[in-house]
Amino acid sequence: MTYAEASAFLYSLERRGVRLGLDRIVGALREHGDPQEEFPSVLVAGTNGKGSVCAFVASMLQTAGLRTGLYTSPHLIDFRERIRIDGRMIPPETVAALTDAIGGSVARWELSFFEATTLIAFLWFRERGVDAAAVEVGLGGRLDATRPVRAAGTVITTISLDHTKILGGTRSEIAAEKGAILREGVPAALGVSSAEAMAVLRRRAVEVGAPVSERRRALRVREIVAAGEGTRFLLSPRGGWPLPEAELSATIFLEGRHQVANASLAVLAALLLPPRLRPDARAIQDGLSRARWPGRLQRLGSRPPIYCDVAHNAEGARSLARGIAQRGLKDLTLVIGMVEGKDARSVLASLAPHAREAHFCTPRTDRALRGEDLALAGAESGLNGTTHETPSDAIDAALRSAGERGGSGGVLVTGSFYTVGEAMAHLGYTPPDPLWADDRGGA
Numbered sequence: 001m002t003y004a005e006a007s008a009f010l011y012s013l014e015r016r017g018v019r020l021g022l023d024r025i026v027g028a029l030r031e032h033g034d035p036q037e038e039f040p041s042v043l044v045a046g047t048n049g050k051g052s053v054c055a056f057v058a059s060m061l062q063t064a065g066l067r068t069g070l071y072t073s074p075h076l077i078d079f080r081e082r083i084r085i086d087g088r089m090i091p092p093e094t095v096a097a098l099t100d101a102i103g104g105s106v107a108r109w110e111l112s113f114f115e116a117t118t119l120i121a122f123l124w125f126r127e128r129g130v131d132a133a134a135v136e137v138g139l140g141g142r143l144d145a146t147r148p149v150r151a152a153g154t155v156i157t158t159i160s161l162d163h164t165k166i167l168g169g170t171r172s173e174i175a176a177e178k179g180a181i182l183r184e185g186v187p188a189a190l191g192v193s194s195a196e197a198m199a200v201l202r203r204r205a206v207e208v209g210a211p212v213s214e215r216r217r218a219l220r221v222r223e224i225v226a227a228g229e230g231t232r233f234l235l236s237p238r239g240g241w242p243l244p245e246a247e248l249s250a251t252i253f254l255e256g257r258h259q260v261a262n263a264s265l266a267v268l269a270a271l272l273l274p275p276r277l278r279p280d281a282r283a284i285q286d287g288l289s290r291a292r293w294p295g296r297l298q299r300l301g302s303r304p305p306i307y308c309d310v311a312h313n314a315e316g317a318r319s320l321a322r323g324i325a326q327r328g329l330k331d332l333t334l335v336i337g338m339v340e341g342k343d344a345r346s347v348l349a350s351l352a353p354h355a356r357e358a359h360f361c362t363p364r365t366d367r368a369l370r371g372e373d374l375a376l377a378g379a380e381s382g383l384n385g386t387t388h389e390t391p392s393d394a395i396d397a398a399l400r401s402a403g404e405r406g407g408s409g410g411v412l413v414t415g416s417f418y419t420v421g422e423a424m425a426h427l428g429y430t431p432p433d434p435l436w437a438d439d440r441g442g443a
Contacts, residue, residue, distance in 0.1 A: 003092035006099035007079055013113040015104070020143035020168065025115045028105040029148060032119065035126035039069065041149040042269055042275065045178040046157025048316050049191070049262045052254060053157055054292050056266035058134040059436055060287030062086050064279035069125040069133030070435075071146070073114065076310075076421035078431050083121045083127050083340060087435035090120075097438070098123050103184050114138050118145040132277055140167050142180030153276060154181050154188045154210070155269045157262065160315040162438065175200035178289040182283075187272035191215045191265040201224040206409065213272060215265045219243075222258055226326075227251055230289070233260050235267060243271070247322040250288045253437070255297035256323030263288055271369050286429035290436040297323045300429055304333075304402040305410035308424060312338065312416045314346035320414060321350040330354055333402045333411035334385070335394045336378075337419035338369045344377040356409060360384030361394035366404040374415075391422040403419035 001009075021324050029036060040056050044050045058070040068086060075081035080089035098120045106116050118138075125133055132152065137144045140163070161174050167174045175197035178432045182201070187212050191199050197213075205212040217238060224233040230253040237243045252263045267288070270279050279287060297320065300306045307329070311320040324332070334355040338344050358378055360371040371387040371394075378385065388394040391413070398411045413423040 001100040002094045006096040016112045019112045019280045024109040028109045028356040035122040036149045038126045038131045040152035041133045041135045042153045043151045044155040045141040047160045047430035050136045052262040052408045053132040053266045054136045055293040059291035060279045063287035064283035066131035066315045069130040071121040074417045089184040089433045101400045115145045119344040140177040142177045157191045165180045172195040179204040184209040189269040205265045209288040221339045308413045308420045317347040317350040324354045331356045332412045333398045334358040335413040336415040337363040337400045338415040339367040348378045349381045352381040352383040359394040361391045365418045391419045392426040
């Protein structure tokens with residue numbers, strides 16, 4: 001089997017859609033000797049910030065000298081972005097070999113795309129002998145295919161209203177789904193701000209015997225300042241929390257104060273790990289500064305400047321709007337495409353004050369919201385513009401418009417992973433491999 005054949009086979013499984021439930025993945029993992037049991041994992045759930053937290057955790061663990069797996073979803077351009085060891089993407093020939101090896105299990109258990117991909121990731125991590133892995137929950141937590149991992153730590157980032165038709169229509173219901181990753185004796189780091197959601201998570205922790213630490217109660221973040229292309233801040237413990245040092249200075253190169261929150265949550269999660277996995281102060285500082293995570297208020301071009309951000313729900317759009325304001329960006333030309341089931345009106349309302357014009361498009365996915373419908377929602381926020389068939393068409397039009405207009409404004413591409421991924425590919429961007437800055441390791 002070639003990589004092209006493997007990719008075609010895996011993508012063909014998307015027709016099965018989202019299929020929550022543990023019986024299929026548990027059965028398939030068992031057929032392959034339960035590879036997920038061969039290494040400890042940090043399992044990360046939440047509405048937003050999961051990928052960034054996973055990236056920070058994996059970078060810190062690798063910097064501490066551990067061979068580290070990283071499993072995230074979705075990808076932007078290349079399927080192999082989902083599965084990395086020490087920041088390097090899984091090789092094409094390995095994808096092909098492992099896809100061939102799991103073919104029987106996929107057929108017997110009728111695995112979905114995500115389930116098959118999860119199985120491939122865990123098999124490769126076992127094959128390469130990773131010391132630990134950072135694993136992003138796909139959807140929810142209670143019935144997600146990642147739940148069978150041998151967790152050394154769990155993390156819940158934020159909880160807001162997203163995927164409500166699947167996870168529930170209230171923060172309490174969503175918290176119950178995500179809180180199911182908490183387990184007896186496994187330390188949990190929580191970044192959740194919703195009081196309603198936190199009440200559910202605290203009850204769950206007591207019920208299962210999970211020791212819980214809340215970021216806002218455990219760590220104090222102060223002196224957040226821009227530092228060139230990055231953000232510098234200080235971390236100190238609250239209530240005697242055992243940081244490696246009394247105060248820790250850190251710099252990250254992901255934009256926005258919400259990324260400072262993600263980084264500090266990742267630090268808390270790392271400090272809760274067993275001693276053999278726990279990074280020291282230098283590994284924390286260096287790991288945070290080396291971490292990169294594409295598509296998060298990422299600048300791709302300069303004439304005009306092009307920014308890409310995968311904000312795809314109301315909470316993400318609010319964080320993006322704050323990041324835009326902090327960078328002093330205004331009069332942006334917006335390129336936006338979304339999928340069905342998202343609160344498009346709230347997303348557009350957050351972004352409208354920062355945009356001069358908009359280019360609405362239809363992402364290449366069966367779940368896409370038509371650009372024409374998105375334009376109608378934009379008009380309600382006073383955001384008018386033109387519609388285009390594809391993100392590629394929209395980015396071309398936006399670049400022409402921004403170039404003709406001149407001035408300080410740039411182009412912002414957002415709304416979904418599909419939109420950002422297609423725009424990045426169209427602009428010639430390739431996923432970093434290795435992922436980390438100044439990487440000297442390899443898988």
